[in-house]
Amino acid sequence: MKSKVMAIAMLSVMSAYAANAAETTRYTIILDNGTVAGKQIVDSNDKGDVKVHFTFKDNGRGPDLDENIHLAPDGTMSKYEVKGASTFGAVVDDHFTQTGSQAEWHSTSEHGSKKVDGPATSSAFYLPMNSSYEVASLGITALSKRKDNNLPLLPSGNLSQHKVDDMVVKLGGKSQHVQLLAQTGIGFNPQFYWATTGKSPRLFAAIAPGYATLIEDGWQSNTAELTKHQSLASDKLLKELATRTQHAMTGLTVIRNARVFDSETAQLGAASDVYVLRGKITQVLAAGSPVAGADNEIDAAGRVLLPGLFDMHGHVDRWSGGLNLAAGVTSVRDMGNSNAEMQKMIDEIAADQLLSPQLVPSGFLEGNSPYAAQMGFVIKDLKEAKHAVDWYSEHGYPQLKIYNSFPHEDVKEIVAYAHSHGMRVSGHVPVFMRAQEVVEQGFDEIQHINQVLLNFLVTPTTDTRTLDRFYLPAEKVADLDFDSKEVQDFIALLQAHHTVIDSTLSTFDFIKQRDGDMAEPYAAIADHMPPDVKRSFSVGQMKIPDDATAKRYLASYNKMVEFVGRMYRAGIPLVAGTDALSGFTLQSELELYVKAGLTPAQALQVATRNGARYTRTTNERGSITAGKLADLVLVDGDPTMNIGDIRKVALVITRGKLIYPHEIDKELGIQPFVQNPPMMKALAPTSSSIATSGVGGVAPQMGRFGMDAKD
Numbered sequence: 001m002k003s004k005v006m007a008i009a010m011l012s013v014m015s016a017y018a019a020n021a022a023e024t025t026r027y028t029i030i031l032d033n034g035t036v037a038g039k040q041i042v043d044s045n046d047k048g049d050v051k052v053h054f055t056f057k058d059n060g061r062g063p064d065l066d067e068n069i070h071l072a073p074d075g076t077m078s079k080y081e082v083k084g085a086s087t088f089g090a091v092v093d094d095h096f097t098q099t100g101s102q103a104e105w106h107s108t109s110e111h112g113s114k115k116v117d118g119p120a121t122s123s124a125f126y127l128p129m130n131s132s133y134e135v136a137s138l139g140i141t142a143l144s145k146r147k148d149n150n151l152p153l154l155p156s157g158n159l160s161q162h163k164v165d166d167m168v169v170k171l172g173g174k175s176q177h178v179q180l181l182a183q184t185g186i187g188f189n190p191q192f193y194w195a196t197t198g199k200s201p202r203l204f205a206a207i208a209p210g211y212a213t214l215i216e217d218g219w220q221s222n223t224a225e226l227t228k229h230q231s232l233a234s235d236k237l238l239k240e241l242a243t244r245t246q247h248a249m250t251g252l253t254v255i256r257n258a259r260v261f262d263s264e265t266a267q268l269g270a271a272s273d274v275y276v277l278r279g280k281i282t283q284v285l286a287a288g289s290p291v292a293g294a295d296n297e298i299d300a301a302g303r304v305l306l307p308g309l310f311d312m313h314g315h316v317d318r319w320s321g322g323l324n325l326a327a328g329v330t331s332v333r334d335m336g337n338s339n340a341e342m343q344k345m346i347d348e349i350a351a352d353q354l355l356s357p358q359l360v361p362s363g364f365l366e367g368n369s370p371y372a373a374q375m376g377f378v379i380k381d382l383k384e385a386k387h388a389v390d391w392y393s394e395h396g397y398p399q400l401k402i403y404n405s406f407p408h409e410d411v412k413e414i415v416a417y418a419h420s421h422g423m424r425v426s427g428h429v430p431v432f433m434r435a436q437e438v439v440e441q442g443f444d445e446i447q448h449i450n451q452v453l454l455n456f457l458v459t460p461t462t463d464t465r466t467l468d469r470f471y472l473p474a475e476k477v478a479d480l481d482f483d484s485k486e487v488q489d490f491i492a493l494l495q496a497h498h499t500v501i502d503s504t505l506s507t508f509d510f511i512k513q514r515d516g517d518m519a520e521p522y523a524a525i526a527d528h529m530p531p532d533v534k535r536s537f538s539v540g541q542m543k544i545p546d547d548a549t550a551k552r553y554l555a556s557y558n559k560m561v562e563f564v565g566r567m568y569r570a571g572i573p574l575v576a577g578t579d580a581l582s583g584f585t586l587q588s589e590l591e592l593y594v595k596a597g598l599t600p601a602q603a604l605q606v607a608t609r610n611g612a613r614y615t616r617t618t619n620e621r622g623s624i625t626a627g628k629l630a631d632l633v634l635v636d637g638d639p640t641m642n643i644g645d646i647r648k649v650a651l652v653i654t655r656g657k658l659i660y661p662h663e664i665d666k667e668l669g670i671q672p673f674v675q676n677p678p679m680m681k682a683l684a685p686t687s688s689s690i691a692t693s694g695v696g697g698v699a700p701q702m703g704r705f706g707m708d709a710k711d
Helices: 002-021 134-144 220-245 321-326 339-350 382-394 408-420 435-440 449-456 468-479 485-497 507-512 531-536 547-569 584-595 600-613 643-647 661-667 687-693 695-710
Strands: 022-031 036-045 049-056 064-071 077-085 091-099 102-106 111-115 151-154 158-171 174-184 191-196 203-208 212-216 253-262 267-277 280-286 296-299 304-307 309-314 329-334 358-367 377-379 399-402 424-427 445-447 500-502 632-635 649-654 657-659
Touching: 022 220, 036 134, 036 212, 049 134, 064 134, 134 151, 134 158, 134 174, 134 191, 134 203, 158 220, 174 220, 191 220, 203 220, 212 220, 220 661, 253 600, 253 632, 267 304, 304 600, 309 584, 309 600, 321 329, 321 649, 321 661, 329 600, 339 358, 358 382, 377 382, 382 408, 399 408, 408 424, 435 445, 435 449, 435 485, 445 449, 449 468, 449 485, 449 547, 468 507, 468 547, 485 547, 507 547, 547 584, 584 600, 584 643, 600 643, 649 661, 657 661
Parallel strands: 253 296, 253 304, 309 329, 329 358, 358 377, 358 399, 399 424, 424 445, 445 500
Antiparallel strands: 022 036, 022 212, 036 049, 049 064, 064 077, 077 091, 091 102, 102 111, 151 158, 158 174, 174 191, 191 203, 203 212, 253 267, 267 280, 304 632, 632 649, 649 657
16 A cells, blocks of 8 residues: 555656646737737747747748757757748748857858857857747746846847836636736837746737737737737837937928929929928028028038938838838838727827828728738628728728739729729739739729739739749749830830839849848948848848759849839839838838939939829928928938938928937937938027017917918
8 A cells, every 4th residue: 555655646746747847838829800820839848948839821921930949047048940931931940059158050141159258057148030939938038037137149239128017817717917028139129028927937928019919828818908008018118219309390490501302303403491380391492591580590511401201112010110210201101001000100190199200091901811911901892892991081091002812803893982982092913813904993003013023924823812922023024025015015004094103122122132141222221230130131031942043033133123114214103112121121212213224313203202192292292392391301412413322311300390310220229320410509589580489479470370280
């Protein structure tokens, strides 16, 4: 009997040890509409071994990754490897080891080694470029063990975190305490993670508001409350950022001696003085004109003054505003977003609570399919599509964007229905259609150069909801004869219909970029970026297995650039959009338009006049004209001669605020592009200014302010 009891006790101990020795944590990724889009499974044991399987699919693409990790005693990784495929199919193969103080790493895009301070028990934390959320979880745990809240990163950088909120989550009769952490040191803005509490906190949930949530299995019912708490914490930080970086312009301000770019003629004019009051341009006069009464002065000292730039293909979030404004982008046409998030951002901008350019929303309309992009409205039939158009029209959206899975048999009717509401219509070419057909059925605009050129590459059964929409152009555009009758007839069709093209050439640079090569659109800014951002510019996204494939994809990309120039010379309207890193990508897009054959001044015209024209805002934006909004960008150098000078943004004025890009750059961890911008200086009062700002001037000023408010 005694031996039996001992045996039972031994089995009990062994069972408890086994339970502690091996643990599986499962996470589910859920899109905001409730669609399950991925999972993360983490298996760990008490020896420090961790295995992870991660997969995520949305919009017909997404990564599949498998990781093997061994942990050092301090929670950092002494060994890490990941294999799989990235979002667009590139091979992922990344390895890291640390023995003692020697760390080494190699991947498809980089390799290096470094000695770290101290033994392995006090090491740095390796940051892979393609990974699951478990890497973030391990970072949370490792940082919790650091008394100085500082975790050195490899190859470079530092990570820190602080708690900004906490709450109790519930599951049936169970509950647990979780905390919201804000990590800084990776990317441009804080990364928010929900973590468990205790001595070794780990990831509980990661939320991208308006898009998707990764959360530990079983706790999904808490997502709405977690999102609410996270949004409030984010709101607070964003309001503080807006307050720090937006400077009020009280009274009349004159920008003296600026060379004004005329966006109508695409010419740089003589030096001028530009007067700004309450967010509007009141006068544009020859430099030195004797006008009394200005309260403030900015000495442009011969710099070039541009109308605010338009990014005509953004997918903005509430943290991207600083990147846009620092690059001179004062208006963004959003081409697809969560409807609720978009409305919230518009409200916050109106209330002056968000650092952001002006937003012009496009209504996103997608058809229901396994490949559907889960934004805007995802519809099942024509009735639901018309309801979506009604909603967008009622909420003031000037444009509708139709996406890949929209039913091709309903395109003509929904285009006509949107037109009857006064909306422009653009989009991708829906599956099983060609660009020629959507033009004939009323599209006003087509997004992306690949969607344009697929016109010559697809068959009636080609499924362009898959990665074929990228790989087909990469493979076949190189062989297209642009002088052929088929291509010339298509160009004539675009011209006859005045179809606008939003080519996003910079974005499609990825089809020819090999792992380890710097992405061409970002080469000029890479050294200004945070370390991890700079590293990301050398990570390839397409599967390019050999030199022959690389040569072919490069030839195809160069012909895409060439085709944009051919369209422009044929009189087909262009707009400048990005669909990538905010702000900086627009600057690269303009460089590529110059490479396509436009002059720098013509490229600037596309980004200013055309932007206003095709957002229907020419009454208030797009040129430096008395009576229009003061959306102004002051640039060092002369971008009408050297388009690369567009990166030297000295200051920006928009929505009645003065913004210094170098201040935003410092907030975001960017090395400023202009170090000593001209500052706004208060002028001494004159007799004229006293006459209009004293007691006798109160009534006229208040009356004018009231009229502006009604507008």
